[in-house]
Amino acid sequence: xxSLANPTRFLSLVGAVVPWLTAVVxxxxxxxxxxSFFVAPPDYQQGETVRIMFIHVPAAWLALFGYSLIAxxxxxxxxxxxxxxxxxxxxxxxxGATFTFIALVTGSLWGKPMWGTYWVWDARLTSMLVLFxxxxxxxxxxxxxxxxxxxxxAAAILALVGVINVPIIKFSVDWWNTLHQPASVFRPGGxxxxxxxxxxxxxxxxxxTALFVLLHLIAMRAEILRRRVRALQQTQVARAAMAxx
Amino acid sequence: MALxxxxxxxxxxxxxxxxxxxxxxxxxxxxxWVGLLLAALLSAGRIFExxxxxxxxxxxxxxPLPLPVVAGAKCLAHWVATGIPxxxxxPVLGLLLNLPLSxxxxxxxxxxxxTPAVSxxxxxxxxxxxxxxxxxxxxxxxxxxxxxxxxxFGVSSVTPYVSGPNSLWQPLLILCALSLASIxxxxxxxxxxxxxxxx
Numbered sequence: 028x029x030s031l032a033n034p035t036r037f038l039s040l041v042g043a044v045v046p047w048l049t050a051v052v053x054x055x056x057x058x059x060x061x062x063s064f065f066v067a068p069p070d071y072q073q074g075e076t077v078r079i080m081f082i083h084v085p086a087a088w089l090a091l092f093g094y095s096l097i098a099x100x101x102x103x104x105x106x107x108x109x110x111x112x113x114x115x116x117x118x119x120x121x122x123g124a125t126f127t128f129i130a131l132v133t134g135s136l137w138g139k140p141m142w143g144t145y146w147v148w149d150a151r152l153t154s155m156l157v158l159f160x161x162x163x164x165x166x167x168x169x170x171x172x173x174x175x176x177x178x179x180x181a182a183a184i185l186a187l188v189g190v191i192n193v194p195i196i197k198f199s200v201d202w203w204n205t206l207h208q209p210a211s212v213f214r215p216g217g218x219x220x221x222x223x224x225x226x227x228x229x230x231x232x233x234x235x236t237a238l239f240v241l242l243h244l245i246a247m248r249a250e251i252l253r254r255r256v257r258a259l260q261q262t263q264v265a266r267a268a269m270a271x272x
Numbered sequence: 273m274a275l276x277x278x279x280x281x282x283x284x285x286x287x288x289x290x291x292x293x294x295x296x297x298x299x300x301x302x303x304x305w306v307g308l309l310l311a312a313l314l315s316a317g318r319i320f321e322x323x324x325x326x327x328x329x330x331x332x333x334x335x336p337l338p339l340p341v342v343a344g345a346k347c348l349a350h351w352v353a354t355g356i357p358x359x360x361x362x363p364v365l366g367l368l369l370n371l372p373l374s375x376x377x378x379x380x381x382x383x384x385x386x387t388p389a390v391s392x393x394x395x396x397x398x399x400x401x402x403x404x405x406x407x408x409x410x411x412x413x414x415x416x417x418x419x420x421x422x423x424x425f426g427v428s429s430v431t432p433y434v435s436g437p438n439s440l441w442q443p444l445l446i447l448c449a450l451s452l453a454s455i456x457x458x459x460x461x462x463x464x465x466x467x468x469x470x471x
Contacts, residue, residue, distance in 0.1 A: 105464070153420070160417040167413050171404050180468040181400050184461055185414060188396055192417075 034251050037111060041248045048241045055234035062227035070224070079137040081227055085235040087130035090158060091193055093123025093239065097165070098190040101183035111247070113179030114254075116186065117169055118246035122239060124162035131155060150199035151207035154192060161189040175254060274354050275361055278311035282365040293370045300369035301379065301430035307365070308358050308383065309390060309419050315354050316394035316415070317401070317408050319346050320466065324402050333470055343466060344459035347395035355387035375430055378444075382429040385444055386422050388451040392458035393418050399465035422450055 063081035070077035096119050103112030134152070135145045146152065165182050172178035199207075211219045220228070285303050286296055323329040323346075332342050362383055363376050371379070397415035401407035429443035 157417045157420050160413075164414040164417060167410055168400065171401070171406075171410050177468055177471065181465060184396075184465050184468070185400055188418065188461055 034110065038248060038251060041244050045241065045244060048237060048244070052234065052237045052241050055230060055237055059227060059231040059234040062230055067224055067227045073141060076137060076140050077224065079133050080224070081231045083130055083133040083137060084228060085232040086126045086133065087155070088232060089235050089239050090123055090127035090130050090155070091196060092236070093119050093126060094158060094161070094186075094190070094193055096243075097123065097186045098193070101186040104179050104183040105187075111251075113175070113183070114247050114250045115243070116182065117179065118250050119243055120162055120165045120169070120182075122242050122246065124159060124166065126235075126239070127155065127159045127162060131159060149207055151196065154196040154199050157192055158196060161192060165189075175257075274311040274315045275357055277314050278307050278358055278361055279365065281307040281310060282368060286369065297370040297372060300366060300371040301375070301427045303369060304362050304366060304371070304379065304430075305383075305423055305426045308362060308387070309416070309423065311358055312354055312387070312390045312394060313412050313415060314408075316350065316391075316398050317411055319350050319395055319398040320402055321398070324469070329466065330470060333466065339463035339466060340459040343395060343399065343462035344392075344455070347392045347455075347458065347462070350394065351388050351391035355391050359383040359387055379430045382426050382444055382447055385447040385451060386426045389422050389447070389454040390419065392451075392454040393422075395462045396458050396465065399462040399469065402466070402469040422447065425450070 059081070063078055067078065067081070069075050097116045100112045100116035100119070103109040104116065131152075134155075138147070139145050165185060168182050168185055169178050172181060282303065285307075289295065289299075320329060320343075323332070333339055359380060363371075363380060366376060366379060394411075394415055396418075397411045400414060401411045404410060425443040425446045429447065
C-alpha cells in the first residue's frame with residue numbers, strides 16, 4: 028500500500044494489470060453466463076426465474092463491497108492521508124451505485140413472479156434502497172465541492188457516518204421477519220443452495236468482482252489524469268496572471 | 273419559520289387526500305413525523321451558516337474550546353430552538369388529522385425522544401455542506417437517508433394506539449438509543465467537517 032502512494036508507480040501498475048484483468052473478466056463472465064443460462068438446471072419451485080439469482084446476488088454483494096471499500100478508503104483519507112485513497116473512494120462510488128441499482132432492478136423483476144409484487148417495503152429492500160441513496164449523496168457531495176482535497180475529506184466523513192447501514196443490510200434478514208429470504212450461501216452449517224446452482228453463482232460472483240476491480244482501476248487512472256490536467260491548467264493560469272502583472 | 277412550514281405541510285395533505293377521517297387517523301403518525309423531519313431540515317442549514325459567514329466560526333475554531341463541544345452545543349441549540357417547538361406543535365396538528373387523543377402522550381414522548389437525533393444528524397449535514405452553493409438541496413439529499421431509522425421507529429411507537437395495542441416501549445427505547453448515539457458521535461463528525469470547511 029505504501030509503495031503505491033506514488034501515483035506514477037500506481038499508473039504503471041494499472042497499465043500492466045489492465046490487459047490481463049480484462050482477459051480474466053471476459054473468460055469468467057463468459058463461463059459464468061454460459062453456466063447460468065445453459066448448464067444450470069431450472070429450480071424445482073422457481074423454474075427458469077432462478078437464473079435471475081446469478082446476476083442479482085453477485086450485484087448485491089458488490090454493492091456492499093463497494094461501500095465497504097469507500098469506507099476503508101475514507102479511513103485512508105482521514106487518518107493516513109494516503110494520496111490515492113480519495114481517488115479510490117471517489118471512483119468506487121458510481122460503480123458501487125450501479126451495482127446497487129442492478130441488484131434493486133433484478134430483485135424487483137425477480138420479486139414479481141415469486142412474491143407477486145415488484146416492490147415491498149421489507150427491511151432488506153429498504154436498507155438496500157437507503158444504500159443507493161447514500162451512494163447518490165456521496166456522488167452529489169463530490170460534485171458540489173470544487174476543490175478535490177476538501178471534497179475528498181467531506182465525502183470521507185459522510186462515508187464513515189453512512190457505514191452504519193452496511194451491517195444493517197447484512198443482518199436485516201435476521202433481525203426482522205422479512206419477505207426476503209435469510210442468508211443461504213454464507214451461513215453456519217453450509218449453503219442451502221444445491222451445488223448445481225451454487226457453482227455458477229460463485230463463478231458469476233468472481234466475474235463480477237473482477238469486473239468491479241477492472242472498472243475501478245480504469246476509473247482511478249482516469250481520475251488521476253484528470254487531476255493532473257486540472258493542476259496543469261491552474262499553473263498555466265497562474266503563470267499567465269504573473270506575466271500580466 | 274420551521275413551525276409555519278410544518279403547519280403548511282400538515283394542512284395541504286388532508287386537502288390532497290380528501291377529508292376521510294378514518295384514513296387521516298391511520299396515516300396521521302407518519303404524516304406528522306415526515307412533516308417534522310422536513311421542517312427540521314429546512315432550518316438545519318442555519319446551524320453553522322451565520323457563524324461561518326461573519327467569521328465567528330474561525331475565532332471559535334482557534335479558541336481554547338474543543339470544536340466537538342462547540343458543534344454539539346450548536347446542535348443542541350437547534351434542538352431547543354426548532355426541535356422542541358415542533359414537538360409542541362405536533363399534537364395540535366394531530367387534531368387536524370383526527371389523531372385519537374389516546375395516542376397523544378406516546379406521540380409526544382416518541383418525538384421528544386427522537387428529535388435530538390434529528391438535530392444532531394442535521395448538524396453533520398450542515399457542517400458538510402457549509403459554504404456551498406444550493407447547500408439546502410444537498411443537505412436534504414445527504415441527511416434524509418440517515419433519518420430512515422428515526423422515521424421507522426418514530427412512527428411505529430405511535431401507530432399501536434391507532435391500529436391496536438402492541439409493544440410501545442421497544443420502539444421508544446430504540447429512539448432513545450438513536451438519540452444518545454448521535455449526541456455522542458455526531459459532534460465529532462461535525463467538528464471534523466467544520467475543520468475541513470474552514471481550512
